[in-house]
Amino acid sequence: MSNQTETLEFQTEVRQLLHLMIHSLYSNPEIFLRELISNASDACDKLRFEALGDDALYEGDSELRIEISVDKDARTLTLRDNGVGMSRQEVIDNLGTIARSGTKQFLESLSGDKAKDTQLIGQFGVGFYSAFIVADKVDVFTRRAGLTAEHGVHWSSDGAGAYTLENKERPQRGTEIVLYLKAEQDKFLEPWQLRSIIHRYSEHITFPIMMVKESHDEEGVDEDKPAAELERVNQATALWARSKAEIKDEEYVEFFKQAFHDWEAPLAWTHNRVEGRTEYTSLIFVPGRAPFELWDRDAKGGIKLYVRRVFIMDDAERLLPRYLRFVRGVVDAADLPLNVSREILQSSEVLNQIRQGLTKRVLNLLEDMDKDKQEDYAKLWGLYGRVLKEGLGEDFANREQLARLLRFASTHADSKGQDVSLADYVARMPAEQEAIYVLTAESDLAARHSPHLEAFRAKGYEVLLLADAVDEWMLSHLHEFEGKSIKSVAREDAMPAKEQPAPSEAETDVLKRIETALQGKVKAVKASTRLVESPACVVLAAHDMPQHLRRLYKDAGQNVPESLPTLEVNLNHALVQKIQTESDEARVQDWAGLLLGMALLAEGAQLDDGAGFVQQLNRLFI
Numbered sequence: 001m002s003n004q005t006e007t008l009e010f011q012t013e014v015r016q017l018l019h020l021m022i023h024s025l026y027s028n029p030e031i032f033l034r035e036l037i038s039n040a041s042d043a044c045d046k047l048r049f050e051a052l053g054d055d056a057l058y059e060g061d062s063e064l065r066i067e068i069s070v071d072k073d074a075r076t077l078t079l080r081d082n083g084v085g086m087s088r089q090e091v092i093d094n095l096g097t098i099a100r101s102g103t104k105q106f107l108e109s110l111s112g113d114k115a116k117d118t119q120l121i122g123q124f125g126v127g128f129y130s131a132f133i134v135a136d137k138v139d140v141f142t143r144r145a146g147l148t149a150e151h152g153v154h155w156s157s158d159g160a161g162a163y164t165l166e167n168k169e170r171p172q173r174g175t176e177i178v179l180y181l182k183a184e185q186d187k188f189l190e191p192w193q194l195r196s197i198i199h200r201y202s203e204h205i206t207f208p209i210m211m212v213k214e215s216h217d218e219e220g221v222d223e224d225k226p227a228a229e230l231e232r233v234n235q236a237t238a239l240w241a242r243s244k245a246e247i248k249d250e251e252y253v254e255f256f257k258q259a260f261h262d263w264e265a266p267l268a269w270t271h272n273r274v275e276g277r278t279e280y281t282s283l284i285f286v287p288g289r290a291p292f293e294l295w296d297r298d299a300k301g302g303i304k305l306y307v308r309r310v311f312i313m314d315d316a317e318r319l320l321p322r323y324l325r326f327v328r329g330v331v332d333a334a335d336l337p338l339n340v341s342r343e344i345l346q347s348s349e350v351l352n353q354i355r356q357g358l359t360k361r362v363l364n365l366l367e368d369m370d371k372d373k374q375e376d377y378a379k380l381w382g383l384y385g386r387v388l389k390e391g392l393g394e395d396f397a398n399r400e401q402l403a404r405l406l407r408f409a410s411t412h413a414d415s416k417g418q419d420v421s422l423a424d425y426v427a428r429m430p431a432e433q434e435a436i437y438v439l440t441a442e443s444d445l446a447a448r449h450s451p452h453l454e455a456f457r458a459k460g461y462e463v464l465l466l467a468d469a470v471d472e473w474m475l476s477h478l479h480e481f482e483g484k485s486i487k488s489v490a491r492e493d494a495m496p497a498k499e500q501p502a503p504s505e506a507e508t509d510v511l512k513r514i515e516t517a518l519q520g521k522v523k524a525v526k527a528s529t530r531l532v533e534s535p536a537c538v539v540l541a542a543h544d545m546p547q548h549l550r551r552l553y554k555d556a557g558q559n560v561p562e563s564l565p566t567l568e569v570n571l572n573h574a575l576v577q578k579i580q581t582e583s584d585e586a587r588v589q590d591w592a593g594l595l596l597g598m599a600l601l602a603e604g605a606q607l608d609d610g611a612g613f614v615q616q617l618n619r620l621f622i
Contacts, residue, residue: 035127043083442604451534517592528568
C-alpha cells in the first residue's frame with residue numbers, strides 16, 4: 001500500500017463550529033478526558049461485539065483495556081486503546097466531519113439482544129474534538145482490527161479547520177491519541193490530576209483504565225519506571241450495576257460514605273432497576289445527618305447522574321423535586337436527552353418518567369421506614385420534616401402519600417414532641433368530632449399556652465400544634481385528610497355553630513364600650529364561646545394571615561396587607577366584668593387596650609406601640 005498523504009478540509013462550516021465547540025460547548029476543560037475515555041471504551045465494546053462473530057479480530061489479545069500516559073518533556077498526554085480501531089475511510093468519516101458519531105451508527109446497525117446489551121456511550125460525535133480545549137495539536141494513530149499493519153492511519157490537526165491524513169504502518173490494532181498540551185494546561189501533565197479526573201468521571205467504565213504505577217522515593221514520585229509497570233486506576237465495576245442479592249449492607253454503607261463524603265451511615269437506602277421503555281438503575285440513600293446546604297432551596301440536589309456508567313454531572317436536581325433535596329444517590333440511565341456537551345439535561349418524557357419513578361421510590365422508602373423502623377423514621381423527621389412539608393405545595397400527585405408521612409406535636413397526653421401522624425389523630429377522634437383541629441404558632445410553647453385551646457380541651461378534642469414557619473403555607477395546600485377537613489382553632493369558623501343565649505343588656509353594653517375604645521384597631525368585638533380561663537383572644541377570618549406570620553413577613557421587609565382582627569372576650573372573666581362596672585371612660589380605654597394587647601401578644605404579634613401598652617399598665621395599677 002502506497003504512503004498516501006493528504007491535507008483535507010473539515011466538512012460543514014467546521015471552522016466556525018469547531019471554534020464554538022472548543023470555546024463555548026464545555027464549561028469544564030477536564031471534560032475532554034471523560035470524552036476521550038468514553039470513545040476508547042466504545043471502541044473496545046465495538047470490538048467485543050464484532051468478535052462474537054469473528055474471534056480472529058482479537059489478533060491474539062482479548063484483554064481489552066485503555067492506557068493513559070504523559071511525557072512532561074514533550075508536553076504530551078497520550079491515550080491508547082486496543083479496541084476496534086478505524087480504517088482510513090472511517091477516520092475521514094468520523095474525524096473529518098463534526099457531529100458524525102461512529103458509535104451512533106454502530107448502535108443503529110444493532111438489533112435485538114445485542115442492542116440491549118451494548119454499553120456504548122458516545123451519541124453526538126463531538127466528544128473527540130473536546131481535546132482541542134486543552135491541546136494545540138492532536139495526533140491520532142489507528143488501525144482497524146482485522147486489517148494488516150500497512151493499513152494504519154495517522155490523522156493530525158491543530159483544530160484550525162483542516163487536517164492531514166497519511167498511511168502509517170501500525171502493528172497493533174486500536175487507536176492512540178496524542179495531545180500536545182497548551183501552555184496553560186500543565187495540570188494535565190500531572191498523573192495525580194489525571195487519576196482524580198478518572199475517579200470522578202470514568203471510575204465505572206467497564207474496561208480497565210491503566211496508568212504507570214507510581215512509586216515514591218526520597219525525591220518523590222518516580223515517573224521514569226518502565227511502561228510495563230501498569231496498574232488499574234478505575235474500579236471497572238459499579239456497585240449499583242451488581243445484583244442486590246450479592247451486595248452486603250456493609251458494602252452499601254461504605255459506598256455511601258465514599259461517594260458522598262459522609263462519615264455517618266445512611267438511615268436507609270433503596271436499590272432498583274427499571275426496565276421497559278425507560279431503562280435506568282437507581283441507588284438512593286437517606287443520609288443520617290442533614291447536609292449543610294439543606295436550607296438553601298437554590299442549592300443543587302444530591303443525585304449523581306451517569307449514562308451507561310459514564311459520569312455526566314453531580315447534583316442532577318431535575319431528577320427529584322426540591323422537597324427531597326436531602327436525598328443522595330446515583331442514577332445510571334440507558335439513555336437520556338442531554339445537550340451536545342452532555343452537561344445539561346433537556347426536558348423530555350423520559351426525564352419526566354425517571355423523576356416520577358424516583359420520587360415514588362423515595363416516598364415508598366420513607367413509608368417503609370415509618371412502618372418497620374420507627375426510631376429511624378423519628379430521626380429522619382427531626383432532620384428533614386420541615387423540608388418534606390414543602391412537598392404539600394409542590395407535588396400534587398403525591399400529596400396524599402406525603403400527608404401520611406407528616407408528624408406533629410399534639411395536645412394529646414401521650415404526645416412527646418412531633419410524633420403524631422394524621423392517621424393517629426383520626427383514629428382517636430370522638431364520634432361527634434367533625435374536623436381535624438390544628439393551631440399554628442411562633443413556637444411550641446406559645447401554641448401550648450394559646451387561649452384558643454381552652455374550649456377544645458374542655459370538650460376533650462385533640463389539637464395538633466404547628467410551630468414551623470412553613471406550616472401555615474403547608475396548610476394552605478392541605479385542606480383535608482381521609483375525608484376530614486382540617487381547621488385552624490384560631491379561625492372564626494373553627495367550632496361548629498351552636499345556639500347561644502342572647503347577651504344581657506349589660507353584656508351588650510360592655511361589648512360596645514370595648515369596641516368603641518378599640519375603634520380602628522379591631523374589626524369587631526364579640527362574646528366568645530371558646531374561652532374558659534383567658535379574658536380575650538383575637539380570631540381570624542378564613543383568609544387572614546396569622547399574627548406571628550405577619551410579623552415574620554414584616555421583619556423580612558415584605559409588604560403585608562393590613563387586616564383588622566376580631567376580638568373575642570370572655571364575658572365571665574373578672575377583667576371583663578371590671579370593665580362592665582367601670583364608670584371612667586379613660587380607664588375603659590386602658591382596660592380595652594390591655595385586653596387587645598394581651599391577646600395579640602399571645603398570638604406572637606408585635607405591638608405597634610409597646611411603650612403605650614406599658615403606660616396603660618402603669619395607669620391601671622396605680
